[in-house]
Amino acid sequence: xxxxxxxxxxxxxxxxxxxxxxxxxxxxxxxxxxxxxxxxxxxxxxxxxxxxxxxxxxxxxxxxxxxxxxxxxxxxxxxxxxxxxxxxxxxxxxxxxxxxxxxxxxxxxxxxxxxxxxxxxxxxxxxxxxxxxxxxxxxxxxxxxxxxxxxxxxxxxxxxxxxxxxxxxxxxxxxxxxxxxxxxxxxxxxxxxxxxxxxxxxxxxxxxxxxxxxxxxxxxxxxxxxxxxxxxxxxxxxxxxxxxxxxxxxxxxxxxxxxxxxxxxxxxxxxxxxxxxxxxxxxxxxxxxxxxxxxxxxxxxxxxxxxxxxxxxxxxxxxxxxxxxxxxxxxxxxxxxxxxxxxxxxxxxxxxxxxxxxxxxxxxxxxxxxxxxxxxxxxxxxxxxxxxxxxxxxxxxxxxxxxxx
Amino acid sequence: xxxxxxxxxxxxxxxxxxxxxxxxxxxxxxxxxxxxxxxxxxxxxxxxxxxxxxxxxxxxxxxxxxxxxxxxxxxxxxxxxxxxxxxxxxxxxxxxxxxxxxxxxxxxxxxxxxxxxxxxxxxxxxxxxxxxxxxxxxxxxxxxxxxxxxxxxxxxxxxxxxxxxxxxxxxxxxxxxxxxxxxxxxxxxxxxxxxxxxxxxxxxxxxxxxxxxxxxxxxxxxxxxxxxxxxxxxxxxxxxxxxxxxxxxxxxxxxxxxxxxxxxxxxxxxxxxxxx
Numbered sequence: 001x002x003x004x005x006x007x008x009x010x011x012x013x014x015x016x017x018x019x020x021x022x023x024x025x026x027x028x029x030x031x032x033x034x035x036x037x038x039x040x041x042x043x044x045x046x047x048x049x050x051x052x053x054x055x056x057x058x059x060x061x062x063x064x065x066x067x068x069x070x071x072x073x074x075x076x077x078x079x080x081x082x083x084x085x086x087x088x089x090x091x092x093x094x095x096x097x098x099x100x101x102x103x104x105x106x107x108x109x110x111x112x113x114x115x116x117x118x119x120x121x122x123x124x125x126x127x128x129x130x131x132x133x134x135x136x137x138x139x140x141x142x143x144x145x146x147x148x149x150x151x152x153x154x155x156x157x158x159x160x161x162x163x164x165x166x167x168x169x170x171x172x173x174x175x176x177x178x179x180x181x182x183x184x185x186x187x188x189x190x191x192x193x194x195x196x197x198x199x200x201x202x203x204x205x206x207x208x209x210x211x212x213x214x215x216x217x218x219x220x221x222x223x224x225x226x227x228x229x230x231x232x233x234x235x236x237x238x239x240x241x242x243x244x245x246x247x248x249x250x251x252x253x254x255x256x257x258x259x260x261x262x263x264x265x266x267x268x269x270x271x272x273x274x275x276x277x278x279x280x281x282x283x284x285x286x287x288x289x290x291x292x293x294x295x296x297x298x299x300x301x302x303x304x305x306x307x308x309x310x311x312x313x314x315x316x317x318x319x320x321x322x323x324x325x326x327x328x329x330x331x332x333x334x335x336x337x338x339x340x341x342x343x344x345x346x347x348x349x350x351x352x353x354x355x356x357x358x359x360x361x362x363x364x365x366x367x368x369x370x371x372x373x374x375x376x377x378x379x380x381x382x383x384x385x386x387x388x389x390x391x392x393x394x395x396x397x398x399x400x401x402x403x404x405x
Numbered sequence: 406x407x408x409x410x411x412x413x414x415x416x417x418x419x420x421x422x423x424x425x426x427x428x429x430x431x432x433x434x435x436x437x438x439x440x441x442x443x444x445x446x447x448x449x450x451x452x453x454x455x456x457x458x459x460x461x462x463x464x465x466x467x468x469x470x471x472x473x474x475x476x477x478x479x480x481x482x483x484x485x486x487x488x489x490x491x492x493x494x495x496x497x498x499x500x501x502x503x504x505x506x507x508x509x510x511x512x513x514x515x516x517x518x519x520x521x522x523x524x525x526x527x528x529x530x531x532x533x534x535x536x537x538x539x540x541x542x543x544x545x546x547x548x549x550x551x552x553x554x555x556x557x558x559x560x561x562x563x564x565x566x567x568x569x570x571x572x573x574x575x576x577x578x579x580x581x582x583x584x585x586x587x588x589x590x591x592x593x594x595x596x597x598x599x600x601x602x603x604x605x606x607x608x609x610x611x612x613x614x615x616x617x618x619x620x621x622x623x624x625x626x627x628x629x630x631x632x633x634x635x636x637x638x639x640x641x642x643x644x645x646x647x648x649x650x651x652x653x654x655x656x657x658x659x660x661x662x663x664x665x666x667x668x669x670x671x672x673x674x675x676x677x678x679x680x681x
Contacts, residue, residue: 024679025677025679052495053494053495055487055490055491074674074675074676074677075677077676079495079674080674080675081491081674083487083490084516084517084520085516087484087487088484088487088490088520089487091480091487091491091517092490092491093491094491095478095489095491095492095495096492096495097495099492099495099496100495101495103495117481118480118481121484125478229455249496250476250478250496250499251455251456251496251498251499252455252476253455255474255475255476255477256476256477257422257471257477257479258477258478258479259471259478259479260480268424268425268471
């Protein structure tokens, strides 16, 4: 019937697509307790955060995010746009961001690689946006329907050049919902693209998701210019200690110039080494000096821990199980769960290293995050690795804890 | 050397960023002429200038975004159109114009070009076609004529070029025209027409590139290329779209004019009854 309706009406500009239960359009915030798919929870988090533009390209295992938003964004007056590829998807969300929208895309490894080009443009133009990567087994086409956690270093360094970035890794559908909102807040507050590094296990998991009242959704504001638009506005002048310039939008009358070229405070291209150094340094320092607001971790049994397990994403679920089992076996094991992966919690790790005797780093790749841990600690570090395709069970993690204890 | 004429005011002062002058374009380049047509068309439209946004990709034409005194976005190579789509859909009140070159739009951005035309999304795309990659020093591109010499086709270009008008028509654009930088009035008029026309509009303008393309193809003086256009351009009336390919070295006419002007439905985001 739906198809017939669209054909009958010609253009589907205004039509009665069946939406929600009983054909009623649903609000942006679906307050209540749900039994929800992880990818859908991500989509609902975006809507709760006020996302009004999604540009994307279907790719397993992230497609359900696009499908959910294709149905839901029109319900809240937003725009869902299926682009021709992931380069276009990334460019489209930057354009929407430049016009003032909260904008998002979602993808997996192969698409994430294609987005690296314009991720750099987002960093350089300082256009806030959220990029979700529901990781699958990689490299290349890899394991489209099966999990991986091997895009961790790509998240940090995937686009060319020096830059700062924020990346989060949820371990449950509930946290996918929560972190999607947080990702928009961080993106807006610091004018950076924010990466949500989920994995197939979490993306396709169905669990309880509690969506709070709309009034309880935390909303961080973008810094905006004061006063009326004037010709002398400097769109890249960052006067505050946070190094974030206030953001003006297309159509407001500021006569903005944004470019991917190295630019001065006016936004004009400037090829001098001095301006280049100052700009790139600010883009890196902007993330470093605000790291306290970006970093999120969760600690379990860390007060007296001598063996410290550090993990993230779906692997963290097994890691926590292994740590509990080790505790029951009399080993003083503790668990640090990285909710944010980038920026890396360097200060926290150095403090932990004062008491810790050894580390165990389980991750669904052949050793990516472990290199970052090894940079900052002075005790033995043992990795627990699998290239992906199946969620890591607790047993090898427990065996590693026993080995280093 | 002719002494420059110094003036205090220019009719397009408010639309061009004087603080960005001098521009980077070579003597004889045609891009500036087309940019002037764009600025003049904005003035003639008479709408609030703040509603105009220009988006460019990479290359000599890409610099237009930096010279127009509008909200302007100089994006990555080939991605001006999808960036422009995001701007337009997030704020439908904007007049979004993509101003870029043949290499940026039709090679690295070719997929975005045809899909934007297929969607018939309400954008004005101005494509200056100089038959080569000028900024990087004159390499062959998707419009380089068969046999033309460039720095990457030292024995002559072995590939056939795009017939952009035919491509854009087949892809679904509502409006497709082609002129040269000699046709100042027609270019201005068609840009103005495109602003008002719903759906996807594509205006190709052939421009001399004496340094990048001309000097290796016996067109080292821009005047020679303009003279070639003057002699060989014909308004296409009744010419089939597949006959609109350009052969600079032959003796066939170079067809110009409005090739497509239709009213297919433009892209509209889904709107639901009762939604916010």
